[in-house]
Amino acid sequence: MTLDPNEDTEWNDILRRKGIIPEKEKEQEITEDQIVNLLENTIDEKTGRDCNNLEKKTLDELDELEDEEDERVLEEYRRKRIAEMKELANKCKYGEVREISAEDYVKEVNNAGEDVWVVLYLYKSGIPLCTLVNQHLASLARKFPATKFLKSISTTCIPNWPDSNLPTIFIYHEGNMVKQIIGPLEFRGMKLSEAELEWMLGQTEAISTKIKEDPRPKINDVLFSSLKNGNDLDDDNDW
Secondary structure, eight states, rough: OOOTTSSOOOHHHHHHHHTSSSSOOOOOOOHHHHHHHHHHHHHHHHHHHHHHHHHHHHHHHHHHHHHHHHHHHHHHHHHHHHHHHHHHHSOOOOOOOOOOOOGIIIIIIIIITTTOOOEEEEEEEOOOOHHHHHHHHHHHHHHHHSSEEEEHHHHHHTTOOGGGGGGGGEEEETEEEEEEEEHHHHHTTGOOOOHHHHHHHTTSSOOOOSOOOOSSOOOHHHHHHHHHOOOOOTTOOOO
């Protein structure tokens, strides 16, 4: 019978105490550092395999992944552009100066809608300045179709509105009056240009004009132009 010195028996314990057989070999203890190193090696090994797989997948399917991402971005951009175009189409739905009566006033002006600018023009036939303003407004209505341009015979819209107040423009935003332009003096008379009227309306943001400064020539410019275009003075005149 072969004696196993590492066997856990009472007889072996006696022999070990007598020094006849060597002490039992101790099992090697695993330190904390060894456990940490083992875990790190395992993680590194697994991560390395995953990275290799990802690299292979990226190389093989890169074009497909890029195409999918491009399609997603383009589709998102397309949806946004369609929404913007629909919003713009909803706003740019006027484009003309429409005639209204007193019965239409509440619906067309007070209840025009959210973020709607309304330019209401009061006039009478036979007044030259009214005819001029009407021509300018017709052009501006086409140029700024997001703004609602309306017109009405003055006494039809407002009974007893004096002719001395004509032409008249009332500007509204969301049903609230923002500005009034009343009478020939405020309209600058028969020399009123379309650019001037556009600038005047743009002061309230009723239209999105790019004209940020009053286009009417300054007094100094007018005087200089008059002197420049005046009759030539005789050479003998002594200044």
